[in-house]
Amino acid sequence: MGGEKSYITLYRYAAQGAAAASNVNTFYIGGPSTTGLYKNWIIGLAKSGARIDFFSWHTYLGDPKRYMKDQHNLVDWLMPYPNLSLKPTLITEFGFTGAKNKMYGTTFGAAHTAAVIRQLISGGPTYLFSFELIDGPNQEDGSGWGLFTHTTNGKKAKPRYLVYSFMDSMKGQGLQVTGEGSWVTSFATKRDGIIRIFLVNFDANGSHSENVPVTITGLTNGSYEYKERFLFGRSIQSDESVTTGTLTKEVFMSVQSMAILELTKK
Numbered sequence: 001m002g003g004e005k006s007y008i009t010l011y012r013y014a015a016q017g018a019a020a021a022s023n024v025n026t027f028y029i030g031g032p033s034t035t036g037l038y039k040n041w042i043i044g045l046a047k048s049g050a051r052i053d054f055f056s057w058h059t060y061l062g063d064p065k066r067y068m069k070d071q072h073n074l075v076d077w078l079m080p081y082p083n084l085s086l087k088p089t090l091i092t093e094f095g096f097t098g099a100k101n102k103m104y105g106t107t108f109g110a111a112h113t114a115a116v117i118r119q120l121i122s123g124g125p126t127y128l129f130s131f132e133l134i135d136g137p138n139q140e141d142g143s144g145w146g147l148f149t150h151t152t153n154g155k156k157a158k159p160r161y162l163v164y165s166f167m168d169s170m171k172g173q174g175l176q177v178t179g180e181g182s183w184v185t186s187f188a189t190k191r192d193g194i195i196r197i198f199l200v201n202f203d204a205n206g207s208h209s210e211n212v213p214v215t216i217t218g219l220t221n222g223s224y225e226y227k228e229r230f231l232f233g234r235s236i237q238s239d240e241s242v243t244t245g246t247l248t249k250e251v252f253m254s255v256q257s258m259a260i261l262e263l264t265k266k
Contacts, residue, residue: 030054
């Protein structure tokens with residue numbers, strides 16, 4: 001970061017040059033754009049006095065829960081700099097490894113993506129970017145980072161790509177979720193009267209499955225329509241009668257599976 005070739009010096013001159021430009025569109029400048037969230041880089045940038053519109057970095061970690069730990073660390077580091085503590089944050093690349101890996105094209109990669117999003121769904125970065133959109137050429141072995149294979153390899157969507165459209169239906173007002181486990185994590189929302197619960201079972205070792213008890217409380221008694229939709233699996237629907245304000249279901253989550261449960265009052 002320092003020394004003869006100092007990032008902070010480079011950044012300061014870049015910020016000064018950007019500020020001096022005229023007849024330009026609105027722009028934002030930030031950093032440090034490092035390969036991970038490193039305290040000395042964040043503090044060094046904060047101390048520089050240069051213009052900072054956002055903080056950004058890449059994150060390649062196998063444990064999804066480490067992503068939230070990073071967010072908590074960043075808040076702590078910036079507490080002495082109140083003028084910077086609310087700046088937007090960007091994770092500009094993320095994944096379970098920075099190296100090319102065939103598992104990026106499997107349900108392992110998809111479940112890791114979903115588990116990371118679950119960790120960052122509240123209190124996370126302003127923006128989270130998946131790298132990269134499409135594989136480069138000559139990666140027919142499936143080890144590329146892309147959400148799609150290269151045009152020379154069929155331009156096929158990989159499981160990670162499908163996670164985003166699947167989770168898009170989870171938009172809504174957040175609901176409280178308790179009782180998450182070591183492997184199965186969850187978040188819930190409500191929109192247009194429909195309660196939705198997202199479940200993901202990510203196991204880095206690729207072996208854990210379990211029956212997950214799900215209890216929805218605070219319901220109005222009456223008749224409901226219940227649905228289970230798995231990203232790469234079954235879909236079921238049933239009619240349910242609620243008489244005690246709660247509904248309890250048991251959902252089998254195979255390894256690296258993702259599901260959305262929906263409950264709609266009739």
